[in-house]
Amino acid sequence: MGYTIAEKILGQHANGQPAKAGDIVVAAVDFAMMHDARAGNALQMIEKLKTGNANIQLPYVKQTALVLDHYSPPPTIEAANTHVAMRAFADHHGAHLYDVGDGICHQVLPEGGHLTSGDLVVGTDTHSTTYGAFNAFGTGVEGTDVAAVMMTGRLWFRVPETIRIELNGPLQAGVWAKDVTLHMLGRLGAEGANYQALEYCGSGVSAMAIDDRMTLANHAAELGAKAALLESDDKTVAWLKAHGAATPRPVFADSDASYSQRIVIDSAALAPQVARQHRVDDVVSVTEVVGQKIQVALIGTCTNGRLDDIRQAAAILKGQRLARGVRMIVTPASRAIYLAAMKEGLFEILTAAGASVEAAGCGTCVNITGHYISGDDQVVISTANRNFKGRLGNPQSQIWLGSAATVAASALTGIITDARTVAGGNWRAAA
């Protein structure tokens, strides 16, 4: 009987043998991350550990990173003090530290070479599924869990069932992984994969560049997935090598592995998708909502703040001006992306078009830093992963979700627009 990627990775990290969905294992964790929004709780748990037993040591702390990305820059004294505590902790114990402006946790971990194919990685964030783009089992946990990893290098896991999703055929130009994940949300519903892992496979995935694969794994969090695993191929291995990661140990599913569900998507025929206000799973094809007015356009977050997203936006806005009355903000997912985009001249294009570029971080995702508020009845089109009412600070405004292509094309025209109908909208990432 065969095994899924999740069963293999978790099992290998527990006793060297594949586990079975439903098993509880105590597995060795390769890397753990905590970010500033949850660090308060995590540091408290570490204190609690020590108070109960003075002999407690944290030998695995060097396999962890502390990331200052949510409150970046810190909008309150409390947040600034959390940052002070995190820096002090990292210095004292020798944990990796990513400071304000370095970027979003899910971007800086892979870029920093902290994970490789076959790894087991946890983070204090639901979008830790992103690491699955590199064939690593990445999953979200809480402060107690990170404390336990720092102390023991291990954690308990319930081995999840897996839904296998096959993408049949490369996406058309102007269609992105974001459109695939939105389509999946429309199909399964938010939390439709609660407790489960996803395995994305097929020619549609192989054709994707790494940036797009990261979107695929990242956005699985809105489906409630515990992990989202892609296969490791030449592109994965080359990317990991370029970023100084450990030698990949690719893990493949067996052909006779058992899945809770198998889904095949005709990805070659997929049109751009849009999630309408307040619900990530109220998804329609862009063609159904073309013409809807928008006033704010946001490109960024751990879902779509990567170089290819910014390149795509620049391809559409090159030599153009945003529609009158539209405000656009671009927030790169990391300092490395920021630098690369700057070198390529993309910020010049975007700034000339009327967009603002902000420092790397969670920025445009949620109203933490307090400067993405929109007015009553304004419509925001964003590349973020969530559009819950009030997420950007005003419950009277609306957030719609789409790819960077859809957002840039809509910013250009002032109405929701199918990027395939504007110049530059069919720009393609070099895969």
Next chain:
Amino acid sequence: MRVLLPVATGALRPRGGRMSLNIELIRGSARILGDEVSTDIHCSSKYLPGKDTAYIALHAFEQIAPGFANAFQTGDIIVAGANFGINSSREQAIHVMQKMGVAAIVAPSFGRQFFRNAINNGLPVIECDVDGIASGDAVSVDLTMGCVKVAARQIKRQTTPLPPAILSLLSAGGLIPYLQQYPKWQ
């Protein structure tokens, strides 16, 4: 080698010492909540910034079940609908419920992170069909056997029992006290 499979070896079974929870049998009065309750919204600091655990414990679930926290007695059991704790990431929700005196939670299914947080903080959770259980019913939960009973209604439901590894964490009072006792997970 950094490996251990506790289910197979039984290595995580409690070996005496302090037991902060009697995991054999939990009895309490049922307090009912509906389907798809996000505890982040009604029972943690996530959407109530600046409010402490004690404050939230006095007002928990107010908007979906008026008077719920007020009527709640230490030792009562929450009997909830599907996906309890869905979309909920915060451990504080568990701390709030512990402050309220929640003895256990019975629901047909839980949000993934909520389930994990409950176990890690020593709050027993059991997946079970709750059909026919009403507010105030005397419920008994046998975690070791995976059995939920309401004698007065002749309800006796058998579910998959929690594995020994999880029972050990629960009986220690959660992951932190467990690791204080067993720093090497055994």
